[in-house]
Amino acid sequence: MSTPRGGRRAAARPSSRRGRTRARRSEQPLTDAPPPPRPPRERRWGGRTPRVLWLVVLLAGVVALGCAVADIGPAWLDGAGGTAVSSAYTWALAARTGGRPLVFAGLAALMGVVTVVTDLEVLSGGAAVLTCVVSGVLAVMMTVPAASYLLAVRETLIACCIAAVGAFATVGFEPNADRERFEYLTLAVGFVLVLVLVFRLGAGLHGLGRRGLLVVVVGSLVLALTIAYAELLRRYGIASVVEPALDVVRWSRENLRAFPRPIVVLLGIPALVWGIHMRARRRQGWWVCAFGVAATLPVAQSLVNPQGSFVEAALQTVYGILLGLVVGYLVIRTDLALTGSRGSRARAEEAAAAHRPEPSRFRSL
Known part of the structure; x- marks a missing residue:
């Protein structure tokens, strides 16, 4: 039985229409697909x-x-x-x-x-150590990245104010402990705690890089040499070596009423300023900030000295911060010069491009 040509065309048209409809449907986006996941919000x-x-x-x-x-x-x-x-x-x-x-x-x-x-005397000493360590570490952790030197100075001053409040809280427990032992203990515990925290924030040891590894090694050597040199001079120092340094300390206390702590000037404040400045550019800045506890912990320890006064402790802190900010400025300028940002225009462009994201001050890191 033969089929007319028109019948064949009529029989073929429905199938072609269905094919075209399916093709159009396949080209249309799927409206039932789940929306893309939103980026995780920062935890308050x-x-x-x-x-x-x-x-x-x-x-x-x-x-x-x-x-x-x-x-x-x-x-x-x-x-x-x-x-x-x-x-x-x-x-x-x-x-x-x-x-x-x-x-x-x-x-x-x-x-x-x-x-x-x-x-109890034991509990008073333990509570004072805990308060001092928490104050010094929190002061570093509460900072945020800074694209410019002035913003890094602001963050450093905020950290020192947090540690200063912790100094009053530390002495509020009236610890009856040897000053040197108290300082060494809080410094050791504080460094261990901040390194454990920075290990996570700085993406572990593999996130250091060559520059970060060099900073950690140099910072550790400066810290060890500063403590060892001070201890050797105090116990076994030769008069010809110790007397000139003591003369400077006496002159500063007589004329300026205080003498800044070398560990704050040479390591603590410069590391804090430079680390905050670096965190706006690289995650390795957290490893530099870890050495900032060499400034915040001495501030939190400043009132433990029974022979000192509030005025002397305040002046000692202020002098250490001011001199440390000068050293930190020189370190930042040297770092920018080595990375190719020379001149005011190049530094301004580099600061404008420094926008590494990090949670705000009152959010979890």
Whole structure:
């Protein structure tokens, strides 16, 4: 049985139409496909209520410490202020580094309360060490990257202010410990803690690179040589070597009423300024910032000296910061010159291009 030509065409048309319809449908985007995942948001420090409570506790501790310095109120007010500041700082450090703020802050508050109630010498020393270390490490962790030198100076001053509040909280526990042992212990514990944190923030040891490895080695050598040289001069120093240095210290204390600590001037402040400046460009800047605790920890230790005064401690801190900022400026200029950013125009273009993202000050790193 034969089929007419028109019938063949009519029978073929539906199939061709269905083919064209399927082709059009395959070209159209799928509306039922799930939307692309959003980038993860930065974690804030809990909700609004915990942040307000944290601020209230911190301000209450600062007011209590201020009243204790002015000799206003009961005798236990300085211990209560130290407990409040230590708890708030511990909460902030844990939140900043992605830990468990409530757990660690609760332990710090419990330790402070037991120390104030029992008034045991061992607990007072332990609470003072904890407060000093947390203050120095938090001061470094609370900084943010800076594209220019002036912004790096601002972040350095903020870090020193945080450590200064921690100094009042540390002495609020009235530790009865040897000053040198206290300084060495807090410096060692603080460096270990900040290196553990920076190991994660700086992408581990493989993220160092040649420049980062050189910075870590040189910084470690400067720290070790500074401590060893000071200890050798104090114990076994020759009079011909020690006397000129002591003469400079005496002249500074007689005329300027204080003498800055060499570790702050030569290592702590320059490393903090340079590290903050480098973090806006490279992640290795965190490894440089780790040596910034050589400045923040001495600031937090400044009031432990029983023979010193508040004025001398403040002037010692100010002199160390000012001289350290000068050294840090020279280090940054040298770094920019070695990387090819010479001249004011080249430095301005380099600062405009430095935009490495990092969480804001009150978000988890």
